[in-house]
Amino acid sequence: MKMDTITALATPPGAGAIAVIRISGPEAHQIADALFIPIGKKSAGNYVSSMKGHTVQLGHIVNSGRTIDEVLLTKFAAPRSYTGEHVVEISCHGSIYIQQEIIAACLAHGARTAQAGEFTLQAFLNGKMDLSQAEAVSDLIASESETAHQIALQQMRGGFSSELQGLRAQLLNFASLIELELDFSEEDVAFANRDDLKKLLAECQATLKKLIDSFALGNVLKSGIPVAIVGEPNVGKSTLLNALLNEEKAIVSDIAGTTRDAIEDEINIEGVRFRLIDTAGIRETKDTIEGMGIQRSYAKAEQSKLVLYLLDATQLNTQPRIVHCLMRIQIMREKFPDKPLVVILNKIDQITGLEHAELTKKIHDKSPSTILISLSAKAGNGVEELKKALVESFKSGALSSDQSIVSNARHYDALQSAYSSLMEVQQGIAEDVSSEFLAIDIRATAESLGLITGEITNDELLGNIFSQFCIGK
Structure with a gap:
């Protein structure tokens, strides 16, 4: 052309x-x-x-x-x-x-x-790059953090494309052999070794599952990791937000219930982009407006990938208050069982070292698995340690081992479609279905993989993808 x-x-x-x-x-x-x-x-x-x-x-x-x-x-x-x-x-x-x-x-x-x-x-x-690499060019231009840049650069260099292309070629080969069997159905011959096919399907399943699971991390690393700051009124949530951002973003007041709606801002820590969300204080209230803010607090915590639960060290001066705070920690764990929960003991500059040691011991004795960080948001003590903890929680695993991470929603949808077709193939083999239906499901799997790399395209797909690029690229 x-x-x-x-x-x-x-x-x-x-x-x-x-x-x-x-x-x-x-x-x-x-x-x-x-x-x-x-x-x-x-x-x-x-x-x-x-x-x-x-x-x-x-x-x-x-x-x-x-x-x-x-x-x-x-x-x-x-x-x-x-x-x-x-x-x-x-x-x-x-x-x-x-x-x-x-x-x-x-x-x-x-x-x-x-x-x-x-x-x-x-x-x-012109074959200079496949479709997933082309999309990574746009992501690379739009990257606003080291991690987003790292994911886009890895994908632009090939990422998981070559692996998917290899699996797709093998699947198409098996589909062709199975279809060839249909031409010799009366002679009862098998060109496609079923044991080899099962081995390939298991390899495909493991690869696709790994890539699908990585999207949860890749998507938030690309757009910013949402972190909800929650706790009772006046424990220092807005002060902590201001300390992390190093600016007066949120209004700070001694009046309980000052924050009635979520306040959000972004911060880049060691190349990782976080979206910090300061929420309304969680407590029992008859104030309708404050109550709506509290419901939004829970909603923001549900949408976040990490929850910071603040405690006011100066309020934990009696056994009933300590028991109350431990109950609140347990409630937060039960409400968000799948999210990392970091408990922050704030205002430690206003208590003695002995009181602080006793408090941390009691919390760890009653809740030994609690991740506890002590700081003073107002004085700035311990804020840098919190930043390091945030980064370490997301610079481990796939990100640190340079594994392929999916951050593109189109790739994610295609991978899920391929995985679904793959399950149909495995079920078909287990139920000894006709070779004709096996070949159809194998080709459906290969087609979904081809949509990622661009081996299968149409004008509408290309138009949708490249219309999102900037002029000049």
Whole structure:
């Protein structure tokens, strides 16, 4: 299929020190020939076409006899370019006027304006990357933390694509062999070894299950890990939020029930992005508005991946109060059994060291599995230790071992569909169903895997994916 020659601004729009204008397509070098005059030359010629690939030349962009700007021109020759096409990148001064004039000159000489993501679409269509890698380019550009960058970069380098492609090829081979058996049904011959098929299905099942389970982590690492700060009124939740953010985000008051709605903000700690949620104090109340805030507190805790439950150390000065706080911890555990619960003993600067030691001992004696962190949100003591604990809780496991992590919802849906079809195959083998139905389910599994890597596509799918890209990429 013949590609159009397209052009667009490859750097962010607006004025800056420099801007880069990209031209990609079969006529890219000829268009540049018509506009580019190297330093020391008096007129345009075939200078760009005669340049070696991956070289840079200083010169001027001239259109209709008028010099637009002094630029650096970089030439890439197909197929050794990002798009797989001939590519020219013009680095000019960052004036918006200059950008517009150079792009207009490219359009006047036969290029057309690139659509969103069209350079990467060219790369995909030319086999420079598969579809999941192309999507990772968009994620890489949008990454706002080290972890999001790490996941996107891993996927752009191939991630789990090659593994899925290998499994898909084997599945299709078995489907073909099973279908071949149907042609010799009267002779009762078996071309597809059922034991080998069972082994392959078990391998596929383990791989797909691992990738599906990783989405829960990958999705929150990409968008930010939600952390709910909960506790009774006046225990210091808003103060802790302000201390973590190092700014006065939430109103702090001695009046109980000041926070009546959730307050959210983001923080990047050692490359991990967290979405901190300060919630209304949880207590019995007859105030309708405060009661709505408390219900939202529980809802936010339900949506979070980690719950920080604050206790006021100065209020734990009697045995009944300690028993009450232990009951609240147990209630939080029962209400959110699948979420990590970190108990924070706040305001320790207002009690003695002996009192603090006794409190922590009593809490650990009654609730030995409790993760307990002591700090003073107001004074800032222990806040850095809390930050380290937050990071360590999510920089372990798959993230630290560099395992493949799924963060793309489209991939997740396709993996679930593939897994469902795979279960149908395994059930079919167990029930000794007809080979014809086995082949159908095997091909359905392979088709779902092909949707991830782009071995099976349609115009609507590609349009939906690449429309989310920025112009120029």
